[in-house]
Amino acid sequence: MPGLAADLVRSEQVTPATDDRDGAVLWYDALREQGIEGIVCKRGGVGYPSGQRWWLKVRHADTVDALVLGFTGPRLGPHSLVLAVGDESGSARVSACLEPVLAARVGEALSGAAVVGERRAEGEPYTRVETDLVVEVLAGSGRHGTLIVIRMR
CATH class of the missing domain: 2.40.50 (OB fold (Dihydrolipoamide Acetyltransferase, E2P))
Structure with a gap:
């Protein structure tokens, strides 16, 4: 069955990250034309604890x-x-x-x-x-x- 798994499309993708505010603002402005919904912000060092919302979505x-x-x-x-x-x-x-x-x-x-x-x-x-x-x-x-x-x- 190796052929079956080879036909699957991977859904993971690498997401860029930065701790530079100016760079994040540039991405926010520039990526809108490509249909990107917005950006996600969080404090540095904060993980993604289950059941808690520590991240902030900034949408266009x-x-x-x-x-x-x-x-x-x-x-x-x-x-x-x-x-x-x-x-x-x-x-x-x-x-x-x-x-x-x-x-x-x-x-x-x-x-x-x-x-x-x-x-x-x-x-x-x-x-x-x-x-x-x-x-x-x-x-x-x-x-x-x-x-x-x-x-x-």
């Missing part, structure tokens, strides 16, 4: 405006927003959970919005509303592309 992200299409959870304190990012004809995307203070502000802004009905986005049920509310979101460029609502516009 841009802020963009998004139209609010609806919300999950209660209207006055929504858990997350369903958004149209960029073009309204694109698919509806669900944001990450809102911070409590922001959720209260968004809930107040949505309090008078007409409910259009119940819909689904990314497999999650949400309440569709008619509103012109726009929010600024941090749109991660990583493989998950998480939308984090920063503030209302």
Whole structure:
């Protein structure tokens, strides 16, 4: 069976490391164009202890405006927003959970919005509303592309 193992593709790869901050910043900036998600930072000498998060991921992200299409959870304190990012004809995307203070502000802004009905986005049920509310979101460029609502516009 030596031939069988020879056909397997190795998934390990060497990852560059540096303790030079300027070099790390250069990598962070330069590798974005190649689709690299970001960099991982840790203190020198700190290992990778099981079950603990001592490393920090620094991902590339841009802020963009998004139209609010609806919300999950209660209207006055929504858990997350369903958004149209960029073009309204694109698919509806669900944001990450809102911070409590922001959720209260968004809930107040949505309090008078007409409910259009119940819909689904990314497999999650949400309440569709008619509103012109726009929010600024941090749109991660990583493989998950998480939308984090920063503030209302």
